[in-house]
Amino acid sequence: MSKVHHWVKRWLTLGALEIVERQPRAGRAITRYRTVADEFVVPEELLPASLLERQLTDLNREFLRGVFRAVPELEHRGSLRIHRQPGQRHVSVDRCPGRGAARSMLTHQSSMTLLLSQDEAKELVDDLLDLRDRWLERAGGEGRRPSIDGLAEHLVMLGTTPAAPRN
Known part of the structure; x- marks a missing residue:
């Protein structure tokens, strides 16, 4: 306090x-x-060097807690689906309680490694930004609306980054 x-x-x-x-x-x-204002901007030079890493770590932790709270069976049960889409160069890993069940749940988490050219990586980033902007606009422009019956907050994380070299 x-x-x-x-x-x-x-x-x-x-x-x-x-x-x-x-x-x-x-x-x-x-x-x-x-x-006194709806928005404040803190200049970059005043931010601690590790701030972004701490924020992302906290968001990832919150996201995973939300996944396991919403679908507790994912933590201890369920299948691990490793698959490659026909004609694609990537492998996806999804955790789901049963075949086909993932699309009916209100939570989803998956990760994948894609082999992308720089142009494809840029296209993916643009697609993710468009998806983010579309849902922000749909949610009222700021991502949060006043409490309304039938609505619940959902933490959404979108991202892509070059993978760290594997040893």
Whole structure:
């Protein structure tokens, strides 16, 4: 709690937060804050060098916890499907509880290694960015909407990177 208090005070001093309401009660009053803008940009030179790696590690951990929470049988049971698409140069690995079941679930995780030229890799990145943009727009432009009956947040991770050389 002291870390949160430290950062709230710091952001308040810097003008990034403003006090919206103070609610008196026995003991310390409850203070409600609001950001003064919808977006802040922290210059690259002020970011710690390991920030992106820590953020991606945390997101991957959260994603995997979500997969196992949504479909606990994937952690201990289920088939490991290793397959190559006819006429394709890649191998895919999918974990699913049974043949055909993966498309009916609300969660999916798969990984693959593709042999791609630089042009193909660029095309894949463009496709992933288009997919991201299409779903962000569909979700209201920011990826999050106010709580609405029947809607639940889903963590979506899209990415591609050159594979590290294998020893």
